[in-house]
Amino acid sequence: MDLNALVDFNLVATHGGFGRASRAGRRSKATLSRRVADLEEQLGVRLIERSAKGLELTDAGRQLLSRTAGPMGEVVDALTAAREGNGQVTGRLRVAAPILFSQLAMGRHCAEFHRLYPGVTVEVVGDDRVVDLVEEQFDVAIRPNPRPDTTLVGRSFARDQLVVVAAPSIPMPRRSRTPVRVPAVVNAFRDGETWPIDGKGLTLEPVPVLRLSSMLMLRDAAIAGAGVAQVPRSIVWDQIAKGALVQWGATDGKEVDLWVLHTSRRLASPKVKAFVDFMSSRYPDGNLVLTG
Known part of the structure; x- marks a missing residue:
């Protein structure tokens, strides 16, 4: 052929x-x-x-x-790299990333990556779906806690954790052997969960007063005193430090590892290798910190 x-x-x-x-x-x-x-x-x-x-x-x-779009793209990238010489990081880089991370981090990261590699045009699609890199023609995907997948390789570059927070005006319940009901702002797509607080001998039973579809909305509603919220620590660290929110504790078993993934270790193109290395350097202590 x-x-x-x-x-x-x-x-x-x-x-x-x-x-x-x-x-x-x-x-x-x-x-x-x-x-x-x-x-x-x-x-x-x-x-x-x-x-x-x-x-x-x-x-x-x-x-x-x-069946051939992904592999052929890698072959073309490999041939281009061989023709232009190692170290030539060029071309279009298509990235799929979670919506929240895209909104609060990828703008800054892409600007810095482009400054380092001006020959690369980065295209980011914010999507919480698990996209098919080959079928949908993505070079890289950023995913939280990805499922084991032998077709993808990559690197964990940051970690996060779900925490329970509330405005200072809402008192934290005492230790209890049974779940304690609290007014809560909750994820619109989840229901019936309890929130065990790590190391506190306390489990919360959220009583929804608001159902919201965005983590940023949950955070802002908690700051306004609407109720207790369970959100990633990466988006509330600044509000906790300033006293706008009080952290009641981490949610037991809700750790999150953020990975940058691609389809092939053997034929990973220079632009993909550069992006994986770049993302891994953004969080040197491993803790995810977002602003916005």
Whole structure:
């Protein structure tokens, strides 16, 4: 099979047309069309259909793209690195990251990374889903407590912990053998949880007064005195230090490790390696601290 034909098919399929692929890959539309046709002939199947709406992938084309986009991207990156020489960190870097971390940290991190590596264009998508790096064409994903996955490798670069906080006006209950009911602002997507406080001999039973879908909303509602909240310590450390919130304790068993992950150790491109090393250097003591 002609590797160039497979590379060009991925280029056309990814960009959704021969014109855009031609501009992105700096190759003529005629060359791209010929190589896709050659690949179709070699495989004996139609990969692309042209319609009034434009280019559409056949079922075979979609299947081929889903299985080759990631590996072919890595091969192209490896060939580019070999051609340009080690140390050349260039290209587009597509990153998936949790929404909260994206909002409070990735802007600063991306600006600093771009200053260090001006040849890299970083694209960050804030999403709490577990994205498929290959199918959705991401180079890197940042995930909390990722499930074991043999297709992904990476590094833990920071840790966090869920803590229970409240405004100073709300008194902390005393030690108790049974759960203690407290007015609480809670995650809108979770229900029926109790909050065991590590080392305090105390378990809280939150009685929802507000249900909110964002950790930042939970934090701000707690500061306003609406009720007790369970939130990441990384987003309330400053409010605790200033006395706007009181930390009642850490939630037992709610530690969080933040990882930066990619698809292949063997063919990790220079830009991916640089980003993994960069993120690992942002939190030298391992503690996640966010501001905003």
